[in-house]
Amino acid sequence: MNTTQKAAAVVFEKVSKAFGSVVAVNEVSLTVEPGTLVTLLGPSGCGKTTTLRLIAGLEMPTAGKIFIAGRDVSLLPATDRDVSMVFQSYALFPHMTVLENVSYGLRVSGMKKKQAGEKAEAVLAQVNMPGYGARLPSELSGGQQQRVAVARALVLEPQVLLFDEPLSNLDAKLRRQVRQDIRELQQNLGLTTVYVTHDQAEALAVSDSIIVMRNAEIAQKGSPRDLYEKPEDIFVADFIGDANVVKAEIVRIDGEQAIVRVGVIEIPLPHRGLTPGEVDLAIRPESVQLSNGAAGDALAGEVLKATYLGGHIEYTVATPVGELFVIDPRVHMMFSPGGTVGVSFAERGVTLVHP
């Protein structure tokens, strides 16, 4: 199977979708480059699944245009698009065997039973499910059903592969394994893939690029690293991982840099279009550094809570700029609750955010 040659770009041009008076997707423009995995990430009801269904043709846009491989498919029904989807519930046909499920799309397209069966067997082997063809979906575990659903989507060699929260029905341990498998498969086959999830850790782990959605619109798009380290606003900072959002002040602008005062500390940061005055500062928990006692160039802090979690220690520290949540990997030393600490910030993981 050579899917790489078929991988296609997906382009949205100001696409909107309304259900009556409810706008589910509002003038969304995006591009998914061929062979990449893009994740639509956001809270429930933000429009990410509707966006995915618009690509699949299971919903038609109210306005705007959708292009797949340069062809306008905006009003093309699902049956006429070269797009396969893995559903959240897997949507396996319960009355058909695994082999019949996987070969169903091929049979619909007119392929002979024997040929379709052979091809389905090959794809089942590709997802590590050889020999399961005669079983019914009800005889499989959740992880196995998920693999069959992936095989059923892959067997058609689609231009675009869609995943709608594919890991939400799996337990935490299996989720990690399956997401690695999905990423490996996507990279090996060079598939254009759009992946929907509300789990930020999952999004960071599997994506080339992430699109964060909020209230039917795109809040921010970029690489996982960009989104984590340079969130545009408080929503994104808070949604992608944990963030301490504190009030700070831009003292002056110096070229691309803003000199930002946080309590007694002054730190240079990219100004991101903000002007002198009060601003919001997002600080990742692992970018907060604790030291023994209050030093001159650090904030004075008091440890309120300390929790040992094996691989790291979590602290809640009271400071003049507010309570900070801190993740400290130095498990060999632990600050006790009630103790005084110095609080400073690392160079990475601290960024100015728009309100």
Added chain:
Amino acid sequence: MRTAPASAFGRLWQNERFLSLALVTPALLTIGALFLYPLGFSVISAFSVEDSGFGIANFTKAFDFYSNDILFTVIIVGISTVLIGAFAIAIGGYLTMGESPLAVSILKWLYRWPLFIPFIVAGQMMRTFLAKNGLMNNMIVGAGLLDPSQTTSFLDWRGIVITFVWKQTPFVALLVAGAMASLDRSTIEAARNLGAGRIRILAQIIVPQVRPTIVVGLILSFVVMMSVLSVPLMINAQNPTMLTVDMAFRINTYGDYGVANALGFISYAMTGFVAWIYLRQGVRQGGAP
């Protein structure tokens, strides 16, 4: 800690077996008095012969006189059952996959009406509608499609089938549409995503998943149609006709309960066969039928 000894009544009342028996007794008595006793009596009567006690003389007479009607009944009810199944699946399928909300709403509102019309009223309606100079032919003549001399009456086996299908389709459609509505919709969307059209989805994805409900609905319908007297009596009482008409005729004209009960037993054997399928279906589903 010692407790006071319970009274005899208390002990008896606490006995779960007695309690459960007490609960089920009224139902058992009702079934026994109103179903098993008349059924047993009618079976005994069917096998009773005036001079020699028991025998199959009533059955011999029933087959001699009414074998055509037995065959007619099976064919009429069989054809009706098949048509009811086809229409119920079509209605359920459209309610599940129809893309016009207005059309779905209208169908949903309309299709259940015949459920609330008694068989005898349906029979009378069809007499008016299907007669040679009835409403249907008048409309056809009015539309210029036929001359009045070319029209024919449908008040024969076709009339019975049309009435049964009209009356029973909503009942089966109600069950089937409910089962279809409770399906995981993502399986339908997955089939669409894999390129299947609506007819193919209905035949290959939806119907197989609701097959037990379809079978149960059709079997119940079959049993109801086997027992209807008013429709064949009003639409087609001539020869051949259905067994219910023959039974009424034997009793009302000759007071011949023996042959009437033999015909009843034959009807019961037919419905018993489909009831056996129904019960087997229930067991397969793992719950009460």
